[in-house]
Amino acid sequence: MAHRLLWPIFGVIAAAVGMAVAHAVAxxxxxxxxxxxxxxxxxxxxxxxxxxxxxxxxxxxxxxxVLVGSVLVAATLLSATAGxxxxxxxxxxxxxxxxxxxxxxxxxxxxxxxxxxxxxxxLTGAVVALGALxxxxxxxxxxxxxxxxxxxxxxxxxxxxxxxxxxxTGRLLTRLRLRQDQVDLPAATDPAPVLPRGLDDQVPDVTxxxxxxxxxxxxxxxxxxxxxxxxxxxxxxxxxxxxTVVLRFDDxxxxxxxxxxxxxxxxxxxxxxxxxxxxxxxxxxxxxVLALAGVGSRADQLLSTDFDGMTISTPLALATDGRDALVxxxxxxxxxxxxxxxxxxxxxxxxxxxxSATKWLTRLTLTSYAEQxxxxxxxxxxxxAPIKASARIDTPRGLARLDPGEVVIGGVxxxxxxxxVAGVQVRVDGGPWxxxxxxxxxxxAYWRQWFHRWDAGPGSHTLAxxxxxxxxxxxxxxxxxxFPAGASGIHQLFVDVG
Numbered sequence: 451m452a453h454r455l456l457w458p459i460f461g462v463i464a465a466a467v468g469m470a471v472a473h474a475v476a477x478x479x480x481x482x483x484x485x486x487x488x489x490x491x492x493x494x495x496x497x498x499x500x501x502x503x504x505x506x507x508x509x510x511x512x513x514x515x516v517l518v519g520s521v522l523v524a525a526t527l528l529s530a531t532a533g534x535x536x537x538x539x540x541x542x543x544x545x546x547x548x549x550x551x552x553x554x555x556x557x558x559x560x561x562x563x564x565x566x567x568x569x570x571x572x573l574t575g576a577v578v579a580l581g582a583l584x585x586x587x588x589x590x591x592x593x594x595x596x597x598x599x600x601x602x603x604x605x606x607x608x609x610x611x612x613x614x615x616x617x618x619t620g621r622l623l624t625r626l627r628l629r630q631d632q633v634d635l636p637a638a639t640d641p642a643p644v645l646p647r648g649l650d651d652q653v654p655d656v657t658x659x660x661x662x663x664x665x666x667x668x669x670x671x672x673x674x675x676x677x678x679x680x681x682x683x684x685x686x687x688x689x690x691x692x693x694t695v696v697l698r699f700d701d702x703x704x705x706x707x708x709x710x711x712x713x714x715x716x717x718x719x720x721x722x723x724x725x726x727x728x729x730x731x732x733x734x735x736x737x738x739v740l741a742l743a744g745v746g747s748r749a750d751q752l753l754s755t756d757f758d759g760m761t762i763s764t765p766l767a768l769a770t771d772g773r774d775a776l777v778x779x780x781x782x783x784x785x786x787x788x789x790x791x792x793x794x795x796x797x798x799x800x801x802x803x804x805x806s807a808t809k810w811l812t813r814l815t816l817t818s819y820a821e822q823x824x825x826x827x828x829x830x831x832x833x834x835a836p837i838k839a840s841a842r843i844d845t846p847r848g849l850a851r852l853d854p855g856e857v858v859i860g861g862v863x864x865x866x867x868x869x870x871v872a873g874v875q876v877r878v879d880g881g882p883w884x885x886x887x888x889x890x891x892x893x894x895a896y897w898r899q900w901f902h903r904w905d906a907g908p909g910s911h912t913l914a915x916x917x918x919x920x921x922x923x924x925x926x927x928x929x930x931x932x933f934p935a936g937a938s939g940i941h942q943l944f945v946d947v948g
Contacts, residue, residue: 456590456602457533457534457536457537457543458530458531458533458534459530459533459606460533460536460583460586460587460590460606461529461530461531461532461533461534461536461543461547461583462526462529462530462533463582463586463606463609463610463613464529464532464533464547464579464580464582464583464586464609465525465526465528465529465532465547465550465551465579466526466529466613467578467579467582467609467610467612467613467616468551468575468576468577468578468579468580468582469485469486469525469575469579470612470613470614470616470617470620471574471575471578471612471613471616472484472485472486472554472571472572472574472575472576472578473485473486473571473575473616473617473620474616474617474619474620474623475570475571475574475575476571476620477619477620477621477623477624478623479567479570479571480568480677481624481674481677482561482672482674482676482758483558483568483569483570483571483572484571484674485551485554485555485557485558485571485572485575486518486521486522486554487518487673487674488554488557488558488561488572489521489525489553489554489557490518490521490673491557491561491671491672491673492557492560493520493521495671499829499830499831499933500933503718503931503932503933518673525550528546528550529547529550531546532544532546532547532550532583533583536583536587540583540584540587543583543587544580544583544584547579547580547583548576548580551572551575551576551579551580552576554572554575555569555572555573555576558571558572561758561759562758562759562760562761563757563758563759578612582609585605585609586602586605586606586609589601589602589604589605590602631679631680631681631792631793632785633680633699633779633785633793635703635707635732635779635780635784635785636703636704636707637707638707638708638709638732639706639707639708640706640707640708640709641708641709642709642710642711642730645659645660645711645730645892646659646890646891646892647659647890648660648889648890648899649860649889649890649899649901650899652901653845653858653860653899653901654845654858655844655845655846655847655860656844656845656860656861656862656899656901657842657844657861657862657899659728659889659890659892659899660711660728660729660730660782661727661728661729662782663729663781663782663784663787663790665727666727666729666781666790667716667724667725667726667727668789668790669716669718669725669803670809671760671825672758672760675788675789676756676757676758676788676810677788678757678788678792678793678810679793680699680793681699683698683699683793683794683812684696684697684698684812685697685702685739685777685794685811685812685813685814686812686813686814687739687740687742687743687813687814687815687816688743688813688814688815688816689746689749689753689815689816689817690745690746690747690748690749690816690817690818691740691743691744691745691746691816692743692744692746693743693744694743695742695743697739697742699793699794702734702739702777702779702794703779705734705738705739706734706735706738707732707733707734707779708732708733708734708735708774708776709730709731709732709780710730710731710774710776710799710893710895711728711729711730711731711892711893711895711896712728712729712731712774712776712797712799712895712896713726713727713728713799713864713866713895713896713897714726714727714728714729714797714803714807715802715803715837715864715936716802716803716804717802717803717804717831717835717932717935717936718932719932719936719937720931720932720937721840721929721937721938721939721940721941722842722843722941722943723842723937726842726862726864726897728892728896728897729781729782730781730782730783731776731778731780731781731797732778732779732780732781732783733776733777733778733779733780733794733797734776734777734779735774735775735776735777736769736770736775736776736777736796736798737770737775739777739814740752740770740814740816743816745766745770745816746816748818749766749816749817749818750765750766750767750818750819751763751764751765751766751816751817751818751819751822751833752764752765752766752769752814752815752816753813753814753815753816753817753822753824754796754808754811754813754814754815755808755811755812755813755814755815756808756809756810756811756812757810757812758810760808760825761822761824761825762796762804762805762806762807762808762824762825762826763805763819763822763823763824763826763827763833764796764798764801764805764806765805765833765834766816768798768800768801768834768836769798769806773798773799773800773895774799774895775796775797775798775799775806776796776797776798777794777795777796777811778791778794778795778796778797779793779794790809791808791809791810791811792810794810794811795807795808795809795810795811796808796811799866799895800836800837800866800867800895801835801836801837802835802836802837802935802936804826804831804835805826805832805833805834805835819833830933830934831933831934831935832934832935832936834935835935835936836866836867837864837866837867837936838867838925838926838936838937838938839863839864839865839867839868839871839917839919839923839925839926840863840864840865840917840925840938840941841861841862841863841874841900841915841916841917841925841941842861842862842863842915842941843859843860843861843913843914843915843941843942843943844860844861844862845858845859845860845861846859846913846943846945847943848943848944848945849943849944849945849946850945850946851945851946851947851948852906852945852946852947853906853947854906854907854908854947854948855905855906856903856904856905856906857903857904857905857906857947858901858902858903858904859876859886859901859902859903859904859913859915860899860900860901860902861874861899861900861901861915861941862897862898862899862900863897863898863900863915863917864896864897864898864917865917865918865919865920865925866894866895867919868919868920868921868923869894869919869920869921870891870893870894870895870896870898870919870920871888871897871898871917871918871919871920872918872919872920872921872922873885873886873888873917873918874886874888874898874900874902874915874916874917874918875915875916875918875924876902876904876913876914876915877913877914877915877916878904878911878912878913878914879911879912880912883916883924884902886900886901886902886915887900887901887902888900889901894920900915906945906947907947908947908948909946909947909948910944910945910946910947911944911945911946911947912942912943912944913942913943913944913945914940914941914942915940915941915942916940925938925940926938926939927939927940
């Protein structure tokens with residue numbers, strides 16, 4: 451029985467060594483060409499929208515780690531099958547293993563910005579994996595003839611060393627390449643006013659008035675953090691324009707810079723969810739960038755493209771209606787972090803990120819919705835998606851056990867599309883809505899903190915909060931899921947006092 455178990459182990463070792471070598475080669479040239487990451491990205495693209503939303507709700511920002519883990523589990527099972535097949539005939543095992551690594555190569559090749567050289571990591575990994583299975587099979591055959599096990603043990607140990615060292619090399623290279631270029635950002639010619647002091651120190655556990663870069667949410671389709679430099683970065687403006695323009699990073703820095711405090715929200719954010727953050731952004735007005743090329747008369751869509759071919763569509767009318775839409779280079783007083791779009795990203799206040807907040811931006815194309823479909827448009831998401839007004843309760847936490855007496859209820863609220871937050875109201879146990887105290891005002895595009903003092907009596911209670919926009923309208927109580935145009939409804943939670 452033990453000798454039969456060797457064969458699935460052979461298949462797993464061979465595939466693992468091949469993947470480790472392929473990942474190390476990708477880390478040395480371009481981590482996005484890693485077959486592991488490419489297969490994961492392909493799975494993301496093929497996953498139905500309801501399943502994606504479930505993954506985000508269930509796993510939060512760990513959804514990518516869960517996805518990569520699932521891909522590795524599936525690869526392990528298939529490679530074990532290859533090993534079992536090789537026990538009968540080596541060529542059968544090699545065929546299955548070849549199909550496995552071939553699928554990874556296809557995933558690399560179909561990436562929007564793929565080039566022939568991108569296949570080098572996958573092909574290298576394929577050669578190593580097939581060679582490893584062949585070595586193990588022949589070592590096993592030699593041991594059977596000699597009546598021992600030494601050859602298999604030596605081969606397995608040697609291959610394991612290759613796999614472990616390759617994996618370590620890949621991690622080291624990735625870490626070294628992630629060291630960010632240091633950029634001297636210019637001062638804003640139109641700086642933002644001093645942001646007032648928030649309620650951070652007055653209301654325990656309330657969300658900070660400004661979100662630190664390290665705490666800012668990240669939701670996108672990438673499994674890796676792109677490694678881009680400023681020296682070879684360019685931004686192309688083309689399509690329905692008078693002339694195609696290509697900007698280098700220094701060209702962008704020489705343009706007039708403005709600074710704005712803006713809250714961003716992900717369309718996948720459920721009612722009361724965490725995918726919202728507020729920061730100070732530095733960049734060039736989007737309209738100034740488009741003016742360099744001269745906007746034509748046919749376009750109704752601004753199609754933005756990242757370095758790897760990912761596309762996002764923004765209604766041109768909303769991108770150019772006077773709001774402070776930015777081509778950003780800075781975040782909270784420093785250059786953009788890699789995970790938030792370095793070297794350049796878009797930020798458009800009042801619109802959900804999936805139609806406005808392209809990270810790692812390299813192209814702006816003036817076109818129409820009839821001519822081109824962006825990534826999310828093809829998947830049925832809305833093309834016009836203003837951020838919906840909402841209030842979130844940060845404290846107390848849902849299902850918390852509280853002592854009787856004064857309890858401070860607090861949180862944040864946003865209403866960018868309708869003149870900012872004019873008020874927040876709180877309701878306890880379905881009773882009348884009561885006005886909460888508002889924190890300082892950071893502008894219509896920025897959220898506001900709020901709090902309400904509640905004399906809590908014993909028992910189980912339901913707490914709810916709603917935002918009031920600048921026109922005096924309360925946020926809608928109608929429940930809607932994130933798909934296709936953003937969630938809505940009143941955030942409420944339950945606490946126990948006693």
